[in-house]
Amino acid sequence: MVIFLTLLAALSSLHVSYAAYDPFLPINLKAPDNSVKATFIPFGATLTNFWTKDRTGKFRDVLLGFDNKELYSNGPDHPYAGAIVGRYANRIKNATFSIPPSEYPIPGAPNTYEVSKNIVSEGIFLHGGFIGYDRFNWTITSQTSSSVTLYHFDPPGHEGFPGSVKVWVTYTLKSGGIWDTYIKALASEKTPIMLTSHAYWNLDAWQESEDILDHYLQINSSKVVALASDGHPTGDIWDVTGTALDFRTPTTVGARIDDSSTSTAPGVHGYDYDWIYDPKPSFQFYSKKSGIKFEAKTNQPCVQIYTCQGFNLPRKAAHGGPTKVYGNRGCAAIEQQSYVDAIHHPSWGVDQIYHPGRDYVWTSSYKFSVIP
Ligand SMILES: *[C@@H]1O[C@H](CO)[C@@H](O)[C@H](O)[C@H]1NC(C)=O
Ligand SMILES: *[C@@H]1O[C@H](CO)[C@@H](O)[C@H](O)[C@H]1NC(C)=O
Ligand SMILES: *[C@@H]1O[C@H](CO)[C@@H](O)[C@H](O)[C@H]1NC(C)=O
Secondary structure, three states, X not given: XXXXXXXXXXXXXXXXXXXXXXXXXXXXXXXXXXXXXXXXXXXXXXXXXXXXXXXXXXXXEOEOOOOOOOHHHHOOOOOOOOEEEOOEOOEEHHHEEEOOOOOOOOOOOOOEEEOOXXXXXXXXXXXXXXXXXXXXXXXXXXXXXXXXXXXXXEOOOHHHOXXXXXXXXXXXXXXXXXXXXXXXXXEXXXXXXXXXXXOEEOOOOOOOOOOOOOOEEEEOOOEEEEXXXXXXXXXXXXXXXXXXXXXXXXXXXXXXXXXXXXXXXXXXXXXXXXXXXXXXXXXXXXXOOXXXXXXXXXXXOEEEEEXXXXXXXXXXXXXXXXXXXXXXXXXXXXXXXXXXXXXXXXXXXXXXXXEOOEOEEEEEEEEEEEOO
């Protein structure tokens, strides 16, 4: 018995260290009641598949992803699919910030930091830099049939940020169609931290339609972070009342998507905004075709929604790939997060600076169910 247990322990530790070396090893989880199933990979702590039951009780994989796992690192356009994004999600204006934050950091000052301009063509910082959390091989630290914890060490000075960050993410599938995410990060010195989970969803699993225009969205939010034409926050907050950004009553994504207020780049219409919750985070997304619905709760103050404008990526075989592609408006990224670029807008009163004694915690709970 003792020998047997020792062998088991040895096998399970082998399994753990193997995972550290094969970043694409699938980690398959299911809820105890089999209501939802998911697959993750250590590369980027990425969610690659998510199955939930439709109105007829059939499982559908409602997540954009790739069968060839190497596409997560080498694929076209690198859309951060399913990954954890960090150390700082979204944009940092002029790839420069100061601690304490100020609207106009003084170039060269000792408290001013320059981070990578990884979107080289535009000279901007986006989603953690050249090698953000989404491109690191995380280490599995514990695993059961319904839960996994992955760890990543973000070294001092990486991508230009001060100090190091240790980060753990725990994904848990629970009975009743629940997917919980818990992230904890510890900084060695003062640094901005803003993380998110960057999954793209289509609740019909690309079966009844190619896009999400008929999906219903409800966001308990009366405000969005105002954006300039270059996509950076202006510092203003917009009231959405009476605009195509008002989703307080369930409305289809397509109903107003071509309205001029949804334009986030010249000639491009589609949603890509950070909605500020009012104030209790509450969100739902559903399709009357498959009947699949999910509701979200989070400890984050905002949700960024991006409706995949201009997408052209190879699909999983389960979605008709590789001949078919995930196309324009074919999905929505739903990112529970903080205020975009708050480190340039101290007037918002959103403190994104973490340090020893102030740990970072990010949580979300997604509940999947069906509507009649
Ligand atoms: C952008 O950052 C660089 C480097 O810190 C600095 O020299 C430049 O003045 C900044 N530009 C603006 C418009 O703030
Ligand atoms: C992740 O693992 C792959 C395959 O082992 C390796 O090629 C890559 O360099 C690793 N990435 C990082 C950021 O260490
Ligand atoms: C969100 O808004 C809906 C519709 O106004 C309302 O029924 C619901 O109670 C709100 N949820 C929260 C948590 O405030």
